Amino acid sequence: MIRHIIAAIAGALTIWAILYMAKLDAEVDRLGMIKEIIAKSQQEVKVKKQPQVQQQPKPQAKEDNEAEKKLKVLKEKAGRLSAFEVSPLYRRNCASCHGINGEGTSIAPKLIGKSSDYIYEQLLAFKSGKRKNYVMYGLLRNLDEEELKALADEIGSFAQKLKEAQ
Ligand code: HEC
Incomplete structure (x- = not known):
């Protein structure tokens, strides 16, 4: 058991x-x-x-090349369109609306041919608000009188510069 x-x-x-x-x-x-x-x-x-890493550089390089080519073409065009050199101050702040040589665009009037005194007066008037324009007022707010004078003198000399360039 x-x-x-x-x-x-x-x-x-x-x-x-x-x-x-x-x-x-x-x-x-x-x-x-x-x-x-x-x-x-x-x-x-x-x-x-792995394939992503291997594939990526190729199309990117192509795009970079194309972007570079386009930039080159644009730069050449800009170089040709610009009849004379302008200051970085003008190019940076004014050229987009008034044209690289002050020739005017659909956005803003022509400046070339106007006198330095006239331009300076207008700039002061925009800045003080005597001549009312929000775009110009906003732009000039950050520029001091010395810069406005330099810009007015430069723009006043545009017509002469264009003559010399042609
Ligand atoms: C965003 C566009 C724009 C930019 C950038 C710009 N302006 Fe203007 N500007 C205008 C417009 C629009 C007028 C017309 C205002 C009006 O009719 O009262 C004008 C008018 C003027 C006038 C008066 C012209 C006239 O015949 O009485 C002067 C001078 C001037 N701009 C200078 C400048 C300078 C200098 C700069 C650069 C610091 C500049 N502008 C940048 C848009 C621009």
Whole structure:
């Protein structure tokens, strides 16, 4: 009787041990699977990244080249359109509306041909608000009288400069 009980317990233990081992195996398997998945995803990321890195420089280089060519053409055009050199102060602040040589645009009137005194008076009038124009007022707010005088003198000399250039 006791032998039977011992045999039964031993059997149960054996079955339990087998089940326990199987469970461990399954966990080890799952760990392995997880590791594999991580490894694969890293490989996939690498595989995905690599062609991007290899492909990107080519179209970018092309675009850069095209942009450079366009810039060159624009610069050449601008160089041809500009009959004489203007100061950086004028080019930066005024040329976009009044034209690179003061020839005027659809936005703002012609300045070339007007006298330095007239231009200076107008600039002071814009700045003080006596002559009302929000665009010119806003622009001149950040320029001091010395700069306005320099601009007026320069613009007043545009007509002469154009004659000399032709
Ligand atoms: C954003 C466009 C714009 C820029 C930039 C600009 N102006 Fe003007 N300017 C105008 C417009 C518009 C008028 C016409 C205002 C009016 O009729 O009262 C004008 C008028 C003038 C006048 C009066 C012309 C006249 O015949 O009475 C002078 C002078 C002048 N601008 C000088 C300048 C100077 C100098 C700069 C650079 C510091 C400059 N402008 C920058 C738009 C601009």
